[in-house]
Amino acid sequence: MTRWEEWLATESAAREAAGLRRTLRPRPAEGATTDLAGNDYLGLSRDPAVMEAAAAAARRWGAGAGASRLVTGTLELHAQLERELAAYLGQPAALVFSTGYHANLAVVAALGGRDALVVSDAHVHASLVDAVRLSKSHVAVVPHGDVAAVEAALAADDRRALVLAESVYSVLGDEAPLVALAETCAAYDALLVVDEAHGLGVRGPGLVRELGLAGHPHVLVTATLSKALGSQGGAVLGPQSVVDHLVNRARPFIFDTGLAPASAAAALEALRQLRERPELSDLVRRRMSDLAAALGVAPSAGAVLSVPMPSPQAAVAAQAAALAQGVTVGCFRPPSVPDGISRLRVTINAGIPDADWARASAVLGQVVKEFETGP
Ligand SMILES: Cc1ncc(COP(=O)(O)O)c(C=O)c1O
Numbered sequence: 001m002t003r004w005e006e007w008l009a010t011e012s013a014a015r016e017a018a019g020l021r022r023t024l025r026p027r028p029a030e031g032a033t034t035d036l037a038g039n040d041y042l043g044l045s046r047d048p049a050v051m052e053a054a055a056a057a058a059r060r061w062g063a064g065a066g067a068s069r070l071v072t073g074t075l076e077l078h079a080q081l082e083r084e085l086a087a088y089l090g091q092p093a094a095l096v097f098s099t100g101y102h103a104n105l106a107v108v109a110a111l112g113g114r115d116a117l118v119v120s121d122a123h124v125h126a127s128l129v130d131a132v133r134l135s136k137s138h139v140a141v142v143p144h145g146d147v148a149a150v151e152a153a154l155a156a157d158d159r160r161a162l163v164l165a166e167s168v169y170s171v172l173g174d175e176a177p178l179v180a181l182a183e184t185c186a187a188y189d190a191l192l193v194v195d196e197a198h199g200l201g202v203r204g205p206g207l208v209r210e211l212g213l214a215g216h217p218h219v220l221v222t223a224t225l226s227k228a229l230g231s232q233g234g235a236v237l238g239p240q241s242v243v244d245h246l247v248n249r250a251r252p253f254i255f256d257t258g259l260a261p262a263s264a265a266a267a268l269e270a271l272r273q274l275r276e277r278p279e280l281s282d283l284v285r286r287r288m289s290d291l292a293a294a295l296g297v298a299p300s301a302g303a304v305l306s307v308p309m310p311s312p313q314a315a316v317a318a319q320a321a322a323l324a325q326g327v328t329v330g331c332f333r334p335p336s337v338p339d340g341i342s343r344l345r346v347t348i349n350a351g352i353p354d355a356d357w358a359r360a361s362a363v364l365g366q367v368v369k370e371f372e373t374g375p
Contacts, residue, residue: 044270045231049273050270081264081267093238093243097259098256099234104195117154119140119163122142145177150181151187162190163185165178167194168207171332182218229266229267307343332344
């Protein structure tokens with residue numbers, strides 16, 4: 001064995017022993033199960049017009065953007081998407097990225113730095129955690145949803161500060177206290193970065209706009225095109241001065257190939273659907289509250305229901321029982337849960353036909369009842 005093979009085998013054995021081994025499970029194109037684990041909340045990734053827009057863009061522009069954005073990889077399609085995203089979210093300007101992960105890396109790395117402070121909610125997504133590391137900023141991680149702790153961190157340090165939150169949190173599905181956070185940021189001249197990954201689409205143009213915070217001088221937005229918009233890619237939205245700074249300084253933007261034309265066009269068409277079919281987000285919200293009531297859990301601010309389980313074993317067994325009846329749900333166990341509680345993560349998808357939705361809801365109701373008290 002080479003030194004590397006030995007190291008890999010030790011790493012793999014350690015994960016296996018801890019019950020943490022991850023594996024990939026390729027799924028067929030035609031769904032064998034009802035998917036209540038994905039993030040295609042509005043079902044737009046399979047919408048005929050969205051798929052056709054992607055195919056037509058690939059024919060017209062090619063399969064890839066062909067270069068990074070500052071070389072020849074900025075297409076008119078990107079410019080149109082940036083204008084339409086900014087208009088929908090009520091922001092002055094937008095910049096699109098090849099993933100939401102890149103958008104988060106870029107904004108924090110380019111605005112943070114050794115002379116900056118980042119105050120981060122304890123539940124933010126891994127991409128924001130990695131972004132803080134990349135930025136080399138001073139960091140204060142504060143308890144989840146705790147505005148007083150954010151204020152204390154800002155009061156204790158007068159560096160230029162960013163505050164990180166998600167509008168709807170990805171695992172628990174709860175909502176950040178955005179208005180209070182924005183007020184606190186304004187009081188300390190800090191910048192609030194709100195990741196709308198799970199708010200955009202499910203809550204129309206997102207919570208920042210819904211709460212009247214779009215265009216607020218102390219609020220920036222990041223978003224992904226790969227959840228409710230059913231495509232792939234990410235965006236940062238805010239003042240033109242921030243977009244210009246990212247174009248000049250954000251390495252995850254500068255040294256990455258532009259968003260693929262098919263993805264840009266699919267996101268544009270999905271945006272059009274959002275504008276013209278508000279009933280899609282109404283359906284998601286209705287299904288979410290019905291299912292939350294049926295499962296006896298708190299309703300979500302978005303389309304993510306968090307179903308606490310009594311143990312990691314119960315969570316795994318419940319997930320397997322649902323799958324055996326044709327329903328896929330997510331299963332989160334320590335250490336991948338922000339609060340140490342094992343849970344099923346159940347997501348709503350407006351694209352599932354009514355009859356399949358009713359069957360999947362009934363399966364979940366029965367499974368949760370069976371496992372919520374054991375084993
Ligand atoms: C809150 C949050 N932000 C960012 C991302 C990253 O987005 P993308 O999958 O487009 O890279 C995700 C996706 O998992 C997410 O849940």
